[in-house]
Amino acid sequence: MSPRREKLTSPQTRIALARGNRPAQHLLPIPGPVDTEAARKLFHAQRRTAVRTVALLTVLLFGVSGAFAAFPVLGHVRLGGVPLSWLLLAAGIYPLLFGLALWHVRSAERVERRAAREAPRRDEDPGRKR
Structure with a gap:
């Protein structure tokens, strides 16, 4: 016969189970009405930025590979006993990737700032003139 199994729990688990199901107090407020046309324009602008970044990434990665294929001498040139291609x-590629990522983030933020400037303010009545 095997010994009787015991269930072990942490003191935190017991506290959490004793607390029960309470409604979450940290929920975000419900957002106001959304301008779907402005959101669609922002989405398309960010998608263009993403496509441009992926195209540049593709050119960068395939360009480096293509350069090694086109110029095999890069594999024979050595600096400190290590091939230049390595x-x-x-x-060499990581600073370029970092720069591309930084460019992408700044471009996306620029698009969001431009969209925020162009969006009408919610607290203003569009029919009221000052």
Whole structure:
């Protein structure tokens, strides 16, 4: 016969179970009405930025690979006993990728700022003139 199994729980688990199901107090407020046309324009602008970034990434990665294929001498040139092609892949490509990522984030933020400037303010009545 095997010994009787015991269920072990953490003190935190017991506290959480004793607390029961309470409604969450940290829920975000319900957003106001949405201007669907402005949201659609923002979405399309951000998608254009993303497509441009992916195209540049593709050119960068395939361009480096194509350069190694087109110029095999890069594999024979050595710096400190390490082939130049390895150095370019290991150390040269990452600053370019970082720069591309930084450019993408700044472009996306620029698009959002432009959309926020163009969007009418919610607290103003569009029919009322000042």
